[in-house]
Amino acid sequence: MESTVTYFEEPGRKNTLTTLEIAKKRALELGIKKVLVASSHGYTALEAAKVFEGTGIEVIAISISNSFQELGWSMTPEERSKLEKVGINVLTGLHGLADGVAEGFLGEHTPGSIIADTLRMFSQGTKVAVEISIMAVEAGLIQPGSEIISIAGTSEGCDTALVVRPSFARKIKDFRICEILCKPRIA
Known part of the structure; x- marks a missing residue:
């Protein structure tokens, strides 16, 4: 399989519509029926509702x-x-990594914080996209292992979209990032 990854020159809100269009195109190609969007105050979710309107794809904020x-x-x-x-x-719930993965404290570092820090090496949006996927599984909004698109970003708006098969926090080793659709090149 061949696919294209879009790299944005800079992170942030200005990439929102492009990120959502990239996610919509890939969701339709793969037959994905649920898309998650990180949204602190509703902007990204409202934009996603417009972009995904009429596709039969459910947007969950x-x-x-x-x-x-x-x-x-x-x-x-x-x-x-x-x-x-x-x-x-x-x-709205506990963060899937910082709070959900740790079963105890290991000094200042928990398993969840180590995973979060590792994902931030790709981008803040990558970390958040993984985290919100875990949160949605934990809440029963999506099934573990089901293929979805998870969209997040840096500060405001969105700039990262991943195709993932999420897991429960306690089964984090089962989580799979299948595809990186877009992300900032510099974060």
């Missing part, structure tokens, strides 16, 4: 844990309501 409210990163009830009104399910 995964928001950052409510434990980040004091930093202004968490989705407000109004933002959640806006997404739900356009048919997007929203999941």
Whole structure:
């Protein structure tokens, strides 16, 4: 099989529409029916709803844990309501890596933090795309091992899309990144 990876010159929001179009094209080629998008305040999820409209592909938004409210990163009830009104399910939960993988503390480093740091070597979006996939499996929104597209980014918007077969956090070794569709070249 031959495929193309798109590398963005810089990370960030300006890559959102291109990332979503790349993900849509590949989802249709592969027959994927569920797409996850990381969305702290709803922008990326609303853009995804427009791009995926009429495709039969379900868009599920995964928001950052409510434990980040004091930093202004968490989705407000109004933002959640806006997404739900356009048919997007929203999941807010514990981070799949930083909180979900660790079964104990190993000094400052947990297994989840080591995995997260390794994924950040590819890009922040790669780390988040893996993390939200685990969160969706843990919540029962997708089946472990099912092929989906997971979309995330750096700061705002999205710049990374992966085809993955996610696992539960406690079975992290079963997680597979099947394809990198796009990511920032420099993060």
